[in-house]
Amino acid sequence: MLGKFVYSNPTKLYFGENSLENLPQELACYGKNVMLVYGGGSIKKNGIYENVVKLLRAGGKTVFEDAGVMPNPTLEKLYEGCRIAKENKVDLILAVGGGSVCDYAKAVSVSAYCETDPWEKYYLRMEAVDNKIIPVGCVLTMVGTGSEMNGGSVITNHAAKAKIGRVFGDNVFPRFSILDPTYTFTLPRYQMVAGFFDIMSHILEQYFSGTDDNTSDYLMEGLLRSLIHSSRIAVQSPEDYEARSNIMWIATWALNTLVAKGKSTDWMVHMIGQSIGAYTNATHGMTLAAVSLPYYRHIMPYGLAKFKRFAINVWEVRPEGKTDEQIAQAGLAAMESYMRELGLVLNGRELGVDETMLDGIAQGSFILDGGYKVLNKDEIVEILKETLKA
Incomplete structure (x- = not known):
C-alpha cells in the first residue's frame, strides 16, 4: 500500500435480529427531546414505528416527528427539518429508515444551527462545520448507502437541478446504528x-x-x-x-x-x-x-x-x-x-x-x-x- 492515512470510525453498531432492544441504553445518553425522522410511512405498516415510539416513551423522551423524508431528500425538506430541530431544541435526531432518511438526519444535524444558508455553506462551498451539531442515531430498514456508518449526506436542489453529496467528518457520523436484517424483508423488489x-x-x-x-x-x-x-x-x-x-x-x-x-x-x-x-x-x-x-x-x-x-x-x-x-x-x-x-x-x-x-x-x-x-x-x-x- 502506497497511501498514508488516519483511520477512525466512531459509530457504534448493534447488529442482528432483535437488535432494537439495545436502543434504550443509547437513549439514556441523550437529553429529553428526540426528533424522530422517517419516510413515507412504511415503518407504520410493518410495526417498526410502534416499537420505536414505545421505547422512546418508556425512556421518558418527548418526541417531535419529522415524517415524509423522500428518497432523494430535497433542500426544502432540509429547511423544514432544521426548523423543527431548532424550535424544539432537540437533543438527538433518531433516523428510522433507509439511506435517504439517514442522509437527511445528518444534513439536519449540521444545518439546524448554521448561521448562513446550509446549502451554500456545506454543499456548494464545502466549508467545515463550525456550529453546533445535533447527535444522530439510526435504525436501518433498507441497505445500500452505508449511511449508517459514515458522514455522507446527499441533498437535492430541484430549482438548481443539482444533487450534491457531502462527506462530513467523524463528528457527523451517527453515534450509533441499529441493524436488524429482518427489517429489510418487506422491501419491494425494485x-x-x-x-x-x-x-x-x-x-x-x-x-x-x-x-x-x-x-x-x-x-x-x-x-x-x-x-x-x-x-x-x-x-x-x-x-x-x-x-x-x-x-x-x-x-x-x-x-x-x-x-x-x-x-x-x-x-x-x-x-x-x-x-x-x-x-x-x-x-x-x-x-x-x-x-x-x-x-x-x-x-x-x-x-x-x-x-x-x-x-x-x-x-x-x-x-x-x-x-x-x-x-x-x-x-x-x-x-x-x-x-x-x-x-x-x-x-x-x-x-x-x-x-x-x-x-x-x-x-x-x-x-x-x-x-x-x-x-x-x-x-x-x-x-x-x-x-x-x-
Whole structure:
C-alpha cells in the first residue's frame, strides 16, 4: 500500500435480529427531546414505528416527528427539518429508515444551527462545520448507502437541478446504528435490487483506482463475491436471513471509509448518476446501474490491469487463450449478465432521461480525478448517449 492515512470510525453498531432492544441504553445518553425522522410511512405498516415510539416513551423522551423524508431528500425538506430541530431544541435526531432518511438526519444535524444558508455553506462551498451539531442515531430498514456508518449526506436542489453529496467528518457520523436484517424483508423488489447495486457501485468506485498492491483491493474483491452470491439468493428468497444479513453487513463495510484507505478512489459513476437524479428524481441505485457499464467500458483501456483482475478474481473468467483486453471485456460482460438477472435498469430512458437533458446532466456532473481517466464534458455526453442505447 502506497497511501498514508488516519483511520477512525466512531459509530457504534448493534447488529442482528432483535437488535432494537439495545436502543434504550443509547437513549439514556441523550437529553429529553428526540426528533424522530422517517419516510413515507412504511415503518407504520410493518410495526417498526410502534416499537420505536414505545421505547422512546418508556425512556421518558418527548418526541417531535419529522415524517415524509423522500428518497432523494430535497433542500426544502432540509429547511423544514432544521426548523423543527431548532424550535424544539432537540437533543438527538433518531433516523428510522433507509439511506435517504439517514442522509437527511445528518444534513439536519449540521444545518439546524448554521448561521448562513446550509446549502451554500456545506454543499456548494464545502466549508467545515463550525456550529453546533445535533447527535444522530439510526435504525436501518433498507441497505445500500452505508449511511449508517459514515458522514455522507446527499441533498437535492430541484430549482438548481443539482444533487450534491457531502462527506462530513467523524463528528457527523451517527453515534450509533441499529441493524436488524429482518427489517429489510418487506422491501419491494425494485428498491431491494437498486440497493444491491448501490452497494456494488460503492465498492467499484473505490476498487477501480490505483496501481499498487493494496490490501483494500483484496477486501473489496471478497465483499463483491459475497454480495453477488447473497443477492442472487435474496432475489429468489427475500426472507433468507443469512443472505439478507450478509448483504446488510457488506453494505456497511462498502462505505464506512475502511476500504478507501490507501486509495485515490474514482466516484465518477456517482457524479453522473446523481446529476441524472437531479433531472429525473429516479431511484439512486438505478441511475448508477444505467451509467456503470458505459462508463467502465469507456475507461477500461486506461486501467486494463485492474479490469483484468476484476474479471478473474470477482467473476471467475478463465484467462487461457485470451488477451488482457478480452479478459477485461469478459468481466464486464459477466457483470452485465448479473445486472440483467437482478432486473436492474440499464437504459436511461426507463429513468426518464432523453436527449434534451444530456448537456445539462453532463454540465451538472462534477469531474473528479481519482480514477483511471479524467473525463471531459463531451465524454460524459457520449457515456450518457450509450445509456440510451442499452
